[in-house]
Amino acid sequence: MTTTSAIPDRELSERPEGYQGPNLSPVGLEHRAHRFDDGVFALMATLPPKDNNGLIVGGDAALIVDAGITPAISAQIQAQAAMLTDRPVRYLVNTTYHGDHTFGNAAFPDEVVVISSRLNKENMSDLDNEKRQRTGNMYGSEAEFDAVTRWRTPDVVFDDFAEIDLGGRVVQLWQFGPGNGPGDTVVYVPDTRTAWTGNYVCHAGIAPMLLQGGPEPYLASLRKLRETLPDMAIVVPGHGPMGDALEAVDWLIGYLERLRDEVTAAFAAGRTLEQAQAQVTNPWAETLTPSLVAALSDYAVPVEFATQGLLTLCRNLHRLNVLATYRSLSRYS
Numbered sequence: 001m002t003t004t005s006a007i008p009d010r011e012l013s014e015r016p017e018g019y020q021g022p023n024l025s026p027v028g029l030e031h032r033a034h035r036f037d038d039g040v041f042a043l044m045a046t047l048p049p050k051d052n053n054g055l056i057v058g059g060d061a062a063l064i065v066d067a068g069i070t071p072a073i074s075a076q077i078q079a080q081a082a083m084l085t086d087r088p089v090r091y092l093v094n095t096t097y098h099g100d101h102t103f104g105n106a107a108f109p110d111e112v113v114v115i116s117s118r119l120n121k122e123n124m125s126d127l128d129n130e131k132r133q134r135t136g137n138m139y140g141s142e143a144e145f146d147a148v149t150r151w152r153t154p155d156v157v158f159d160d161f162a163e164i165d166l167g168g169r170v171v172q173l174w175q176f177g178p179g180n181g182p183g184d185t186v187v188y189v190p191d192t193r194t195a196w197t198g199n200y201v202c203h204a205g206i207a208p209m210l211l212q213g214g215p216e217p218y219l220a221s222l223r224k225l226r227e228t229l230p231d232m233a234i235v236v237p238g239h240g241p242m243g244d245a246l247e248a249v250d251w252l253i254g255y256l257e258r259l260r261d262e263v264t265a266a267f268a269a270g271r272t273l274e275q276a277q278a279q280v281t282n283p284w285a286e287t288l289t290p291s292l293v294a295a296l297s298d299y300a301v302p303v304e305f306a307t308q309g310l311l312t313l314c315r316n317l318h319r320l321n322v323l324a325t326y327r328s329l330s331r332y333s
Contacts, residue, residue, distance in 0.1 A: 005041035009123075011133055011181075011211045012327065016277070016319040020126040022049045022239060024100045024134065026073045026143035031080055032300075034242070036192045039169065041084060041237040043077065046300045049239040049313065051100050052197045055081050058166025058188055061090035065187050065196040067104030069115075069134075070144050074104025077277025091115060091164055094154060095124040095185045095198025097237060099134045101143075105152035110323070115164075117175040118157040125149040154286065160261060174228065178222030180209055186225065195245055201225075203243035204251035206310070207317035214328030215256035215321075222253050240310070241295035255283065263325040273326050280322050283313040318326050 015021075029050045031043040039057030042083075051073075064087050068074040076232030081089055092100050094116035095276060102124065105114055124130075131145050132169065138144065156162075162173040174186040180199035187196040201222075210218070226249050235245040266276035287293075288311055296306040 005086040009182075011247055011256060012324055014323065014327070015136075016316075016323050018314050019320060021137050021209060021314055023315070024069060024137040025139050026049055026050070026069050029073060029076075031077065033080065033084060035192050036189075036234070038190045039085065039087075040189055040194060042194075042196075042242055043080060044236075044298075045239075048241070048296070048299055048301075048306055048310065050238075050241075051238055053077050054171065054187065054236060057085045057087050057185075060087065062087045062165030063091040063093060063164060063166060063187075064108075065093050065103040065236075066095055067092055067102040067108065067210070067314045068200065069103050069192055071104055071107035071147050072076055072144075073169045074107035075121045077104070078108070090166075091195075093171075093185065093187050094120055094288050095187065095200070096120060096181050097183065098181065098199065099130045099148070100137070100245050101152075101238060102196060103148045103151065106148075108152075110309065113156055114152060114154045115156045115158070115162065115173065116154040117173075117183035117185045117244060120181070121154045121157050121183075123182065124151055125320065134256055140165075174225070175249075176224040176228070178213060178217035179221055180218075181212055184221075186229075186269055188229060188232065190231075193231055193245075194236060195229065195234070195237045196238075198238040201245075201248050201252060202237040202239065203235070203292055203295055204248045205283075206240050207284065207314040207321065208252060208255070209267075209317050210321045210324035214325045215260040219253060219256050219260070222249055222256075225249060226253075230243045232234035241292070243291070243295055259321055259325055263322055267326060267329045273323060273331055276326055277319060277322050282315065282318055284311055284318060288312065288314070327328065 041055040043053040055226040056063045097120040164171045172188040184200035232245040236242045262280045297303045
């Protein structure tokens with residue numbers, strides 16, 4: 001079976017009025033290692049929602065999850081890996097094609113094999129366009145992209161499933177279908193029941209980001225994920241705190257189902273986009289969920305700052321999701 005994309009080739013360029021996306025600037029970014037087991041680490045950004053990474057070590061080799069937004073951040077990730085293990089880094093997996101996860105690819109040695117889904121690689125063809133897409137997330141640090149002069153694409157691609165043996169530790173790579181992008185890749189370590197999910201699944205209660213289509217293809221892929229990996233315990237997202245994996249998947253399915261149903265009803269009733277924005281239920285109208293607030297307490301920044309910043313971001317992403325869903329209905333009407 002080969003996964004095919006049911007969403008547009010290009011990212012949605014339109015944004016709601018007054019929209020503010022996640023701050024992904026590398027300025028001040030550091031990572032704190034969270035150890036799950038010998039050789040399995042989440043590298044958590046100390047300033048959410050900047051990018052998290054991962055390090056998975058076997059008896060023979062090590063694998064890094066995502067490359068960072070600039071060569072300097074890539075070097076920082078590699079230096080941290082060298083402090084955590086003496087095994088050579090042989091593999092780098094990209095969970096998505098987005099530049100904040102892949103611009104650092106070129107800073108890895110040539111002998112490191114870069115792996116991702118075929119669909120992710122197919123979307124890594126226009127460096128200038130990708131820089132433009134991510135510039136809005138740099139918040140005054142756009143000059144950091146001057147160091148990104150080459151977009152190294154994956155050396156090895158897969159369609160639905162691949163497996164890497166690091167020497168006594170197997171890492172599974174899965175691509176279940178469209179989500180945040182067309183080729184979201186899940187990195188799963190069966191012996192620790194831990195999954196790195198990039199932009200595909202975040203902690204329960206954090207808004208997703210619909211960038212290349214509406215909810216329906218995303219829902220189908222999430223159900224496939226849940227059926228395929230029922231023992232998955234922890235999700236390490238590309239952004240924000242880690243959390244209970246199946247709770248996160250179930251929450252996201254519930255959110256996307258309601259988003260689909262309510263926007264579809266508004267569209268069928270002839271509501272304008274602005275009317276739909278006002279009508280559709282906003283889970284972030286007041287506060288974040290208590291479990292999410294508790295998860296944010298692990299960061300170096302004051303929890304009040306992290307909480308308010310994430311609440312504002314989720315409200316913005318929700319408005320983007322309503323827009324994307326409405327536009328997806330318009331395309332097929």
